[in-house]
Amino acid sequence: MALSTAFYNTFFKRNSVYVTSIFAGAFAFGIGFDVAVSNVWDNWNRGKQWKDIRHKYQEADSE
Amino acid sequence: MLQRLPAAALSKAGAFSASRAVSPRVIRLSSARFASSSAASANVLQSLVYSRATLVSATLLATGSIAWYTHLYGTLPFIGEVHASSPAEVGLHPAAYPWSHKGWLDSYDHASIRRGYLVYKEVCAACHSLDRIAWRNLVGVSHTADEVKVLAEEVEYTDGPNDEGEMFQRPGKLSDYLPRPYANDEAARASNQGSLPPDLSLIVKARHGGADYLFSLLTGYVDPPAGVEIREGMNYNPYFPGGAIAMPRLLFDGVVEYDDGTPATTSQMAKDVSTFLSWAAEPEHDERKKIGIKAVILFSTLTALSLYVKRFKWSVIKNRKIVYNPPVDKTH
Incomplete structure (x- = not known):
C-alpha cells in the first residue's frame, strides 16, 4: 500500500509530472529498445556486417 | 434390398x-x-x-x-496427358540454397558482397549494366569511401556543357552511376548477336527463384542432351527457360583473384555475385529486417496488451449473473 501510494504521489498526482514522465519514458524506452535490438542483431550477424570487416580495408586510411 | x-x-x-x-x-x-x-x-x-x-x-x-x-x-492418376513441351523447356527449378541472408534475422554477408562486386566488375560488367547502383551506394556496404573514389575515378564520364557549350570528359565521382558497357540497348544487341544482356540492378527480384536461380544458372552450364539442338552462338543451360542462352559460361576457377584470399572457384564466384546482385536489388534488406524485428516485438506486445485489457474490461459484464425473481402473486 505504501509503495502504491508513493508511486501515485510521484507520478500521477500532478498532471505535469504525469505527462512529462510519459514523454521521458517513451524517449528512454525508444533508445533502450533500439540498443537492445541492435545488440541482438549484431550478435546474431557477427562477422557478416560491414562494420565487422571494415577494419581490414581501412588500416591505411587516417580516418 | x-x-x-x-x-x-x-x-x-x-x-x-x-x-x-x-x-x-x-x-x-x-x-x-x-x-x-x-x-x-x-x-x-x-x-x-x-x-x-x-x-x-x-x-x-x-x-x-x-x-x-x-x-x-502433378497429374491425376490413370488419366493420360500429352504435352507438346517437356518440363525442361520452361527451365529447371533451382534448388533452394542456404544463403547467408536467408533467415529472418540474417543480414547480408558483406565480405561476400565485396567479392561479388569484384566478380561483377571483372566478368559481368563486360556485357551487363547495373544502372540503378551509384558509386556512393557501395560506400559503407562493401568498400570504404576512399576505395570507391578510386574506383570511380578510373571511369571517364561525359559532363557538361561547359562555358563554351561543349560536353567534356571528367573522371567519375561518388555521385555517378556505374558505367554501362554499351551506349544503349541497340548497341548491346548489335554486339551480342541480337541478344540483349539484361540490366542486373533488379535481376534477383525479376527472376523466379531469385538468387537461387542466378546461382544455378551460372553454375549450371552442361552439354546439351541428346536430341537438343543448340544454334550457333547459343549455349545450353537447363535452368534457362528454353534451354538456349546467349550468355556462355564465363565463371571458371580462378577467373578473378579475391583480395581477401578466398579461393575463386566457380561456385564461390557464383555465390558471391549472386549475393552482390541480391544486395543490388534490395539494398534496404538489412535495415528492413532490423525494423521488422522491432515491429514484430512491439506489435505483438501491443496485441497481447490490448487482448488482456479487453478481457479485463469485459470480465465484469461476462461474469454478470442475471437472476429472475418472478413476481409473487399476492392476490391468492
Whole structure:
C-alpha cells in the first residue's frame, strides 16, 4: 500500500509530472529498445556486417 | 434390398418409413432394425461394413490417396496427358540454397558482397549494366569511401556543357552511376548477336527463384542432351527457360583473384555475385529486417496488451449473473 501510494504521489498526482514522465519514458524506452535490438542483431550477424570487416580495408586510411 | 444400401441410405429410408417415429438418431434406429432380423456375428460384420464411419474413412482414403498422388506427380492418376513441351523447356527449378541472408534475422554477408562486386566488375560488367547502383551506394556496404573514389575515378564520364557549350570528359565521382558497357540497348544487341544482356540492378527480384536461380544458372552450364539442338552462338543451360542462352559460361576457377584470399572457384564466384546482385536489388534488406524485428516485438506486445485489457474490461459484464425473481402473486 505504501509503495502504491508513493508511486501515485510521484507520478500521477500532478498532471505535469504525469505527462512529462510519459514523454521521458517513451524517449528512454525508444533508445533502450533500439540498443537492445541492435545488440541482438549484431550478435546474431557477427562477422557478416560491414562494420565487422571494415577494419581490414581501412588500416591505411587516417580516418 | 435395403441391406445392400449404405448406412446413409438406410437411415433415410428409416426416417421415411411410416411405422417409425421420425427421430434425429436415425443410425440407432437402423441398427436396431438389423438386430431384430440378423444373427449376432453377421450383425457385427454388417454394421461394420455399412457403418457411416466405414463409408467416410473409405472416401477419405480414396480422396486422400488421389490428392497425394496428384501432389507428388502433378497429374491425376490413370488419366493420360500429352504435352507438346517437356518440363525442361520452361527451365529447371533451382534448388533452394542456404544463403547467408536467408533467415529472418540474417543480414547480408558483406565480405561476400565485396567479392561479388569484384566478380561483377571483372566478368559481368563486360556485357551487363547495373544502372540503378551509384558509386556512393557501395560506400559503407562493401568498400570504404576512399576505395570507391578510386574506383570511380578510373571511369571517364561525359559532363557538361561547359562555358563554351561543349560536353567534356571528367573522371567519375561518388555521385555517378556505374558505367554501362554499351551506349544503349541497340548497341548491346548489335554486339551480342541480337541478344540483349539484361540490366542486373533488379535481376534477383525479376527472376523466379531469385538468387537461387542466378546461382544455378551460372553454375549450371552442361552439354546439351541428346536430341537438343543448340544454334550457333547459343549455349545450353537447363535452368534457362528454353534451354538456349546467349550468355556462355564465363565463371571458371580462378577467373578473378579475391583480395581477401578466398579461393575463386566457380561456385564461390557464383555465390558471391549472386549475393552482390541480391544486395543490388534490395539494398534496404538489412535495415528492413532490423525494423521488422522491432515491429514484430512491439506489435505483438501491443496485441497481447490490448487482448488482456479487453478481457479485463469485459470480465465484469461476462461474469454478470442475471437472476429472475418472478413476481409473487399476492392476490391468492
